[in-house]
Amino acid sequence: MLDSNTKTDIEKISIDILNQSKSIGVFPTPVDKILKQTELISDSQIDLSVVDRSFFERLSDSTNQGIKILQAGLSKVKGFFDRFEKTIYVDVNQNEGRQGFVKLHEIGHSVLPWQNEVMLALDNRETLTSYEDEFEAEANHFASVTLFQHDVFVEEIVKLPLGVDAGIALAKKFGSSVHAALRNYVLKSKNKCVLLVLTPIVGVRGNKAICSTRNLFYSESFKEQIGELRLPAEFGFKWSFIKDYKFNKRYNVQGEIKLTTVEGDILTTSYHYFYNSYNIFVLLFPKGEKNKVKTKIILQNI
Numbered sequence: 535m536l537d538s539n540t541k542t543d544i545e546k547i548s549i550d551i552l553n554q555s556k557s558i559g560v561f562p563t564p565v566d567k568i569l570k571q572t573e574l575i576s577d578s579q580i581d582l583s584v585v586d587r588s589f590f591e592r593l594s595d596s597t598n599q600g601i602k603i604l605q606a607g608l609s610k611v612k613g614f615f616d617r618f619e620k621t622i623y624v625d626v627n628q629n630e631g632r633q634g635f636v637k638l639h640e641i642g643h644s645v646l647p648w649q650n651e652v653m654l655a656l657d658n659r660e661t662l663t664s665y666e667d668e669f670e671a672e673a674n675h676f677a678s679v680t681l682f683q684h685d686v687f688v689e690e691i692v693k694l695p696l697g698v699d700a701g702i703a704l705a706k707k708f709g710s711s712v713h714a715a716l717r718n719y720v721l722k723s724k725n726k727c728v729l730l731v732l733t734p735i736v737g738v739r740g741n742k743a744i745c746s747t748r749n750l751f752y753s754e755s756f757k758e759q760i761g762e763l764r765l766p767a768e769f770g771f772k773w774s775f776i777k778d779y780k781f782n783k784r785y786n787v788q789g790e791i792k793l794t795t796v797e798g799d800i801l802t803t804s805y806h807y808f809y810n811s812y813n814i815f816v817l818l819f820p821k822g823e824k825n826k827v828k829t830k831i832i833l834q835n836i
């Protein structure tokens with residue numbers, strides 16, 4: 535967890551770069567324009583999923599992190615930053631939203647001055663979601679606040695009705711993954727809401743658990759007014775949103791379920807369900823919770 539002073543320092547650097555690159559209010563967030571402002575190069579000619587191991591070994595001779603990732607497998611490398619060459623490499627097999635976040639994460643390693651000792655940063659799925667390793671958490675925070683343009687994202691939230699539709703629409707607007715947008719949506723929302731992110735478990739049959747918890751995020755008002763929910767690590771068919779998944783639904787905004795808080799209170803909850811072929815997103819909020827706006831969201835190709 536980053537302390538408030540570190541977050542403030544990172545956010546000042548991010549704001550300066552956004553302003554200097556004239557990226558504030560430009561949608562989707564112009565990552566390549568930001569990259570140019572930082573005088574870095576992005577090399578998209580190398581496919582990281584098929585590149586020879588010796589390419590990474592040459593670069594990671596003095597980098598413990600790089601050696602660890604090499605030991606874990608080259609297929610897991612999603613991006614890396616070479617300070618000597620001032621070059622960023624990104625796995626082009628990721629969707630555009632994910633590539634943008636990875637680029638900004640690597641830019642973070644470059645522009646945060648106290649990270650100058652990082653000569654080479656190799657990043658996989660774990661480091662790109664890490665909030666335990668300090669430098670990775672810092673790079674992730676830089677990527678998130680830059681991609682979502684600080685208060686601009688909050689200003690967009692209040693224009694939209696509460697729901698998973700808002701997160702999907704914001705992902706398209708800012709050029710992020712749905713996962714990143716929904717996470718940021720809940721963390722920045724003034725509404726009482728929770729985002730449960732589930733990953734299907736491969737190879738299960740019958741009534742066994744078929745989804746495991748990947749992430750769980752609470753809005754500040756939910757935690758303050760209601761507290762945390764009593765939820766399992768794995769979910770089976772007794773859960774309504776798992777039935778949605780079982781019956782191959784991609785989207786449902788009419789769900790309702792009773793949940794229990796850690797204090798033992800029963801909470802009648804509306805849920806919105808969305809499955810993007812990788813993760814199941816379940817947005818939970820107390821029945822009747824709304825964001826009163828006149829804007830309607832029309833999503834296509836759901």
